[in-house]
Amino acid sequence: MSGLISRLRQLRHSDHAIAASVRETLVGSLYASPQSLVIGALTSSGVMTIVALVSGNRSMILCAVAIAFVAGVRVFDAIGIWPRSKRKGVLAGMQTDRQEMLYRFGALCYSGLLGVFGLLTLVNTHDAVLQLLAVTTTIGYAAGIAGRNAGRPWIALSQLCFASLPLAVGLIVSFDPLKVALAVVIVLFVVAMMDITLQTYGVILKATTVSREKAALAEYHAAVARRDDLTGVANRTAFREQFEARLRALSGADRWLTIHWIDLDRFKEINDSFGHLAGNALLAGVAHRLNDAFGSTGIVARLGGDEFAVVCEVENRTAATTIGRTIIELVEQAVHHDGRLLHVGASLGIAIAPVDGTDADTLLKNADLALYRAKDSGRGQMCFYEPLMDEKIERSRDLASEMQGALERGEFHLMFQPIFDLAGRRVLSCETLLRWTNRRHGPISPAEFIPIAEDNGLIVPIGSWVIREACRTASTWPVEVKIAVNLSPIQLRSANLPMVIMSALASSNLAAERLELEVTESVLLDDIEASLAALDAINRLHVRTTLDDFGTGYSSLSYLTKFPFQTLKIDRSFIADLEQSPASVAIVQTVIDLAAKLGMRTVAEGIETQAQLDQLRRTRCDAVQGFLLARPMPASMVATMLAGEDIKAQGRS
Ligand code: C2E
Ligand code: CA
Ligand code: CA
Numbered sequence: 001m002s003g004l005i006s007r008l009r010q011l012r013h014s015d016h017a018i019a020a021s022v023r024e025t026l027v028g029s030l031y032a033s034p035q036s037l038v039i040g041a042l043t044s045s046g047v048m049t050i051v052a053l054v055s056g057n058r059s060m061i062l063c064a065v066a067i068a069f070v071a072g073v074r075v076f077d078a079i080g081i082w083p084r085s086k087r088k089g090v091l092a093g094m095q096t097d098r099q100e101m102l103y104r105f106g107a108l109c110y111s112g113l114l115g116v117f118g119l120l121t122l123v124n125t126h127d128a129v130l131q132l133l134a135v136t137t138t139i140g141y142a143a144g145i146a147g148r149n150a151g152r153p154w155i156a157l158s159q160l161c162f163a164s165l166p167l168a169v170g171l172i173v174s175f176d177p178l179k180v181a182l183a184v185v186i187v188l189f190v191v192a193m194m195d196i197t198l199q200t201y202g203v204i205l206k207a208t209t210v211s212r213e214k215a216a217l218a219e220y221h222a223a224v225a226r227r228d229d230l231t232g233v234a235n236r237t238a239f240r241e242q243f244e245a246r247l248r249a250l251s252g253a254d255r256w257l258t259i260h261w262i263d264l265d266r267f268k269e270i271n272d273s274f275g276h277l278a279g280n281a282l283l284a285g286v287a288h289r290l291n292d293a294f295g296s297t298g299i300v301a302r303l304g305g306d307e308f309a310v311v312c313e314v315e316n317r318t319a320a321t322t323i324g325r326t327i328i329e330l331v332e333q334a335v336h337h338d339g340r341l342l343h344v345g346a347s348l349g350i351a352i353a354p355v356d357g358t359d360a361d362t363l364l365k366n367a368d369l370a371l372y373r374a375k376d377s378g379r380g381q382m383c384f385y386e387p388l389m390d391e392k393i394e395r396s397r398d399l400a401s402e403m404q405g406a407l408e409r410g411e412f413h414l415m416f417q418p419i420f421d422l423a424g425r426r427v428l429s430c431e432t433l434l435r436w437t438n439r440r441h442g443p444i445s446p447a448e449f450i451p452i453a454e455d456n457g458l459i460v461p462i463g464s465w466v467i468r469e470a471c472r473t474a475s476t477w478p479v480e481v482k483i484a485v486n487l488s489p490i491q492l493r494s495a496n497l498p499m500v501i502m503s504a505l506a507s508s509n510l511a512a513e514r515l516e517l518e519v520t521e522s523v524l525l526d527d528i529e530a531s532l533a534a535l536d537a538i539n540r541l542h543v544r545t546t547l548d549d550f551g552t553g554y555s556s557l558s559y560l561t562k563f564p565f566q567t568l569k570i571d572r573s574f575i576a577d578l579e580q581s582p583a584s585v586a587i588v589q590t591v592i593d594l595a596a597k598l599g600m601r602t603v604a605e606g607i608e609t610q611a612q613l614d615q616l617r618r619t620r621c622d623a624v625q626g627f628l629l630a631r632p633m634p635a636s637m638v639a640t641m642l643a644g645e646d647i648k649a650q651g652r653s
Contacts, residue, residue: 231287572606
């Protein structure tokens with residue numbers, strides 16, 4: 001008995017120490033099975049009503065009415081709460097304490113009324129059957145309720161006492177020895193039931209606590225798996241889930257959702273120059289700022305590498321543009337790391353739901369296409385998705401991926417276009433022109449694939465192959481015929497270009513003086529110092545350089561004095577104008593004269609008509625090239641042509 005009392009005391013203190021979530025579950029268990037509550041309430045109130053009516057006793061009838069009323073209220077409460085609590089697992093969102101108090105109040109009223117009814121039956125009637133009905137129903141109810149509500153032991157224990165003890169009092173006041181003995185049995189029953197209830201409670205509490213802890217752990221792991229380790233914002237998985245949820249919420253509503261897909265400009269440079277720690281600090285800094293600005297109303301996520309996404313609700317395109325500008329400004333702010341200030345920029349692709357798509361896949365694809373376009377138009381740009389983007393960009397991407405391995409598959413070959421002396425009789429050199437015939441796309445123009453190769457860096461290995469092949473082919477030609485090869489700016493600045501040239505010359509046994517490298521003028525302006533150094537390095541190998549497409553770029557004539565070119569190639573746009581425009585004639589003449597003064601040879605390219613050639617003959621241009629004289633041709637045809645020339649020359653001599 002003393003053990004029971006000390007456990008009751010302990011219970012009073014320990015209840016406050018239970019975690020709120022566990023308490024919530026335990027209170028929820030009071031409502032977990034409304035069927036048992038309904039059955040208990042209907043049967044006990046039904047029996048009591050019958051007993052009261054049969055006895056005809058006024059106070060018992062009043063008490064039975066009260067029992068029926070309280071039973072009704074409790075049934076209503078249990079059925080009203082249950083579907084909600086079942087739906088949400090526990091009494092989530094509800095005031096647990098308030099709900100428990102309400103339940104307790106109802107339960108105690110009901111048990112107390114049953115106890116009082118039993119007492120009244122024992123005192124007011126002498127009908128043994130009525131007394132038996134009232135006593136067994138009340139005791140049965142008390143026993144049942146102690147088990148049912150063991151999760152909240154104070155309620156169970158109070159119900160047990162409120163229902164049973166008035167019966168014991170009723171039996172004792174009858175002063176019948178047998179009934180007093182029954183009262184003693186009831187008291188012992190109450191004590192035993194209390195003990196059982198407390199033990200049951202212990203087991204329930206332990207099980208609930210363990211399962212709650214497991215659930216909390218699982219929740220924690222799930223949250224960690226959805227966060228990007230480095231930056232703390234949502235990762236790709238979480239982003240997708242949240243984005244899809246937002247899109248579902250949007251359906252049918254008159255609102256827009258934008259996705260801004262962000263790619264950091266120059267991030268690789270930071271990583272390469274200052275190390276990965278600096279790169280990480282920068283990513284974390286950018287994520288932090290974006291999250292501060294858009295995290296509370298929208299979604300901020302890192303999609304991998306240096307790519308982020310921001311999703312926001314907007315009313316119109318202007319708002320999306322404003323968000324885009326804010327993002328660019330936030331990204332451009334410096335990040336402090338290790339005493340340094342790190343700077344990057346951002347390119348943005350924007351797609352809007354539901355205008356540019358209603359599902360996540362389409363919107364992500366379209367934002368990505370817009371980003372591709374934004375990056376293409378330079379750094380720090382943002383671009384909205386437009387339906388026509390798809391085809392062109394998709395093809396570029398497809399070509400980019402087809403280009404991987406194209407060299408190994410032997411899909412590239414070279415054509416050669418002869419360059420003649422002004423008289424148009426003797427081949428001075430041949431320009432190497434790269435051709436790509438892809439297994440899926442067929443022949444592709446270099447104007448289309450060279451920029452792609454420059455973007456993905458494949459121009460370096462492909463360009464090296466061109467140099468080697470060109471040298472090998474030219475080594476079979478007469479020694480006075482030179483070979484010209486086009487160089488991309490990326491190749492020009494690649495550190496191993498001199499090595500590539502030397503090894504191509506050595507392996508083909510071609511004299512360095514027979515190789516000419518053509519570079520377009522726009523290349524030079526990007527980085528004058530680096531371009532100068534690269535051209536000097538080439539000239540030191542005794543390889544000649546040609547300034548290609550002269551007149552199309554922005555270079556002023558003064559650049560000609562700066563760069564060490566041996567040849568100047570006048571762009572075909574001037575040649576095309578020669579017949580109609582006297583100004584073009586003057587320009588071409590001026591360029592040729594100036595080049596001659598600077599010690600440079602001149603080549604006019606793109607000659608298509610006899611009239612153009614005649615005009616050029618009046619100038620002191622050194623060489624001519626164009627479809628009129630010869631189209632690009634395979635190496636075998638060049639060999640035949642050169643052999644024919646040789647025979648003609650021998651005939652002349
Ligand atoms: P480019 O260096 O200006 O090459 C001359 C282009 O003009 C060639 O086009 C040639 O076929 C074309 N052409 C020659 N004569 C005439 C003519 O009388 N009329 C007209 N309308 N066109 C003429 P292609 O082969 O399509 O090459 C285009 C561009 O692709 C080249 O322009 C060059 O910038 C680039 N390219 C070609 N091969 C290579 C290469 O191996 N490496 C690099 N980096 N670029 C290359
Ligand atoms: Ca060229
Ligand atoms: Ca050209």
